[in-house]
Amino acid sequence: MYALEISQLRKTYSNGFEALKGIDLRVNKGDFFALLGPNGAGKSTCIGIISSLINKSSGSVKIFDHDLDTDLIRAKSRLGMMPQEFNFNIFEPVQEIIANQGGYYGVSSSDVKKRTEYLLRELGLWDKRELQARDLSGGMKRRLMIARALIHQPDLLILDEPTAGVDIELRRSMWDFMREINRQGTTIILTTHYLEEAEQMCRNLAIIDHGEIIQHTSMKALLKTLNSETFVLYVNNNLKQLPQVKGPFALNLVDEHTLEVDIPKEQSLNDLIMQLDNQGLKIDSMRNKVNRLEELFVSLINDKIPQQPQEQA
Amino acid sequence: MKNRLHKYWIAYTTITRKEVLRFSRIWVQTIIPPVVTVAxxxxxxxxxxxxRIGEMDGMSYIDFIMPGLIMMSIITNSYANVVSSFYGAKFSRHIEEMLVSPIPNVVILLGFLTGGIARGLAVGLAVTVISLVFTNIQIHNLWVIFSVAILTALLFSLAGLINGVYATSFDDISIIPTFVLTPLTYLGGIFYSIQLLPDFWQNASLGNPILYMINSFRFGFLGITDINLGLAFSVIIAFIVILFTISMHLLNRGIGIRT
Incomplete structure (x- = not known):
């Protein structure tokens, strides 16, 4: 049984725009799954259909084997949803928003009370529980939506851009929280534009573009396909021109103290550093230009590398 | 099955509680203005x-208009509560909290309707209390008073929900009350007996559903009516059935709330 099973899902809007062109997607129970894609790729439409806010044109969606067409209520009861945009009543107090959501899922008031306190404490909102939601900061509002999505202890949690606009310290604490939720058995589907986040958290992923799934594989398998990396080198000397080096290194002069170099994955950096050292150039420090997944993502979207066979961890 | 019904009951009471809290929190905007208007x-x-007008149907004029004024408050407030709450939920998208939850549409509908009825009756009660200052209230048939008040509040809560479903701006939620509801209410016999009208307008008035509500409500207080009580209840119930069916159809199709 899959946590989520999508078959031949299509959505054509009334203006004729084909947002989903017959996608197939399977997410294993207990997985931490990334659904990635550029803006307008079809992610939100897909999530909207799963959460039954958007009517599909054709195809099927099953949540833990409950078909949305024939067993909608049971399917919904297994799903927790944190949308990208704030969709709570800003005039309601924090704890009331969560308690109401629990009530909609039929959770008894005593359980709602206990779980609300647990979630608000875990997410650092307990002190704000009596504030109206409009008085919260952006990051707090995001955490409020996570708490709301978890009040009925869903088996499948969809997080649509959960850390958008959240500072790095808070983002990391939210990552820890999500990992813990996943460790306890909740399947999580994450969409994010922070690909570092997806790379660190998710075991499997799908990339959607122009309404089609262009990758559906494990994170490990995808990262294996990356055959080059870009490093940024900070040089002590003043660089007037691009140093000449031998070997498979593509150098680029960024400014008089900075070099960028593309190197094949199997190639050691030692050779390059020695060559630069021989030319009297001293390297102060270096870093990866972008994270690996980001590089792959851009390549895939620009159709630079071939699709890999489907493989999930 | 029993477990599921229990969950639906919790969901229903949650929506109802939320709706009642919504208008109770802003009582200065929701309860007080109709009381001031009626005063x-x-x-x-x-x-x-x-x-100067004298008696109407054997009653002092102030006693004659009292039931109609209470009914007018019930109508406008039950309608206003549901249309503003439903459209507000759509506008700020917190309707999605319910739409993603495992609640049947009928439970969502009943929750909103109960909120509308609660506000209609709360305002009706407040207006009745204020009318004690000005009139000598008689009670002819308490059962008729309660049943007409509840059925009318239900009917206009349904109408408010349909308006809320179709509304795409805040202007849309005031057009129907201003251009349809208010004229029909004023022409529905609050201030006069239709017996005073020429034959043509008497017959035309019979096409106004609010006439049936005001007259049956007046019967409950004063024991006088221009309309047969059985016919009045039949018309009210028929409208409720029609509007309920339309509301369920709209929610099931997701019109105005799902893409």
Whole structure:
């Protein structure tokens, strides 16, 4: 049984725009799954259909084997949803928003009370529980939506851009929280534009573009396909021109103290550093230009590398 | 099955509680204004102009208009509560909290309707209390008073929900009350007996559903009516059935709330 099973899902809007062109997607129970894609790729439409806010044109969606067409209520009861945009009543107090959501899922008031306190404490909102939601900061509002999505202890949690606009310290604490939720058995589907986040958290992923799934594989398998990396080198000397080096290194002069170099994955950096050292150039420090997944993502979207066979961890 | 029904009951009470809290929190905007408006009606039409008008159907004018004024408050407030709450939920998208939850549409509908009825009756009660200052309230048939008040509040809560479903801006939620509801209410026999009208307008008035509600409500207080009570209940119930069916159809199709 899959946590989520999508078959031949299509959505054509009334203006004729084909947002989903017959996608197939399977997410294993207990997985931490990334659904990635550029803006307008079809992610939100897909999530909207799963959460039954958007009517599909054709195809099927099953949540833990409950078909949305024939067993909608049971399917919904297994799903927790944190949308990208704030969709709570800003005039309601924090704890009331969560308690109401629990009530909609039929959770008894005593359980709602206990779980609300647990979630608000875990997410650092307990002190704000009596504030109206409009008085919260952006990051707090995001955490409020996570708490709301978890009040009925869903088996499948969809997080649509959960850390958008959240500072790095808070983002990391939210990552820890999500990992813990996943460790306890909740399947999580994450969409994010922070690909570092997806790379660190998710075991499997799908990339959607122009309404089609262009990758559906494990994170490990995808990262294996990356055959080059870009490093940024900070040089002590003043660089007037691009140093000449031998070997498979593509150098680029960024400014008089900075070099960028593309190197094949199997190639050691030692050779390059020695060559630069021989030319009297001293390297102060270096870093990866972008994270690996980001590089792959851009390549895939620009159709630079071939699709890999489907493989999930 | 029993477990599921229990969950639906919790969901229903949650929506109802939320709706009641919503209008209770802003009681200065929701409860007080209709009370002030009706008090002004009593002062102007009852105390100042009423004695010059004389009796209406054997009653003093202020006593005659009292049931209609209470009914007018119930109608406008039950309608306003549901249309503003439903459209507000759509506008700020917190309707999605319910739409993603495992609640059947009928439970969502009943929750909103109960909120509308609660506000209609709360305002109706407040207006009744204020009318004690100006009139000598008689009770002819308490059962008729309660049943007509509840059924009317239900009917206009349904109408408010349909308006809320179709509304795409805040203008849309005031157009129907201003251009349809208010004229029909004023022409529905609050201030006069239709017996005073020429035959043509008497017959035309019979096409106004609010006439049936006001007259049956007036019967509950004063024991007088221009309309047969059985016919009045039949018309009210028929409208409820029609509007309920339309509301369920709209929610099931997701019109105005799902893409």
């Amino acid at each position: 002004l009606y009593f002062i102007i039409f009852g105390n100042l102009i009423g004695p």
